[in-house]
Structures are given as structure tokens and as C-alpha cells.
Amino acid sequence: MKCALILDHVGQYSISLMCEVLGVHRSGFCRCRYAPESKREARKEQVTSLVKDTFEADYGAPRIAQELNALGHKCSVNFIVKIMQEQGIE
Numbered sequence: 001m002k003c004a005l006i007l008d009h010v011g012q013y014s015i016s017l018m019c020e021v022l023g024v025h026r027s028g029f030c031r032c033r034y035a036p037e038s039k040r041e042a043r044k045e046q047v048t049s050l051v052k053d054t055f056e057a058d059y060g061a062p063r064i065a066q067e068l069n070a071l072g073h074k075c076s077v078n079f080i081v082k083i084m085q086e087q088g089i090e
Helices: 002-008 015-022 026-034 039-055 061-070 077-087
Strands: none
Touching (some): 002 015, 015 026, 039 061, 039 077, 061 077
């Protein structure tokens, strides 16, 4: 979260100043900036887009999980519920 804020304002303020103000070590910021996206985050983004597409058909979390499992995307109902809560899907 803080790394994203720093990246948004890179041209306006110095990185060292922003790291100091936000309480982030510069090395931690560099690790965050250049680290590749984890497999878990990539999978979560993929499933999130699938949940949004499937939700448009007025399905609830159990039905969405069932649909995604049928399509070959292994996921639990709890995982779908968590994604729906994070995205504000009711």
C-alpha cells in the first residue's frame, strides 16, 4: 500500500523523503518495486475477474465456486466469499 503511494508520486517528491515520511526502509521499497508478482496474487487477480464475470448472472458464492471449479479453476466457497467482500460484490 505504501509502496504504491510512493510509486504514484515518484516525479513529485524524492523517494528518500517519501520513504522517511511513510516509515518505509528504502531497501524495502526497492524490493517491493522490482519484485515480480507472486503466483498467489496472479491467481487471485484471475479468479477475481472470473468472479465478477460470473456474478453478473446473479449467482451467490456457492454457485460461483461450483461454476469456477467446473471450468477447472480450483477454489473454495470461502475464497470466493473473501474476494466478493473485498470487491464490494453483494
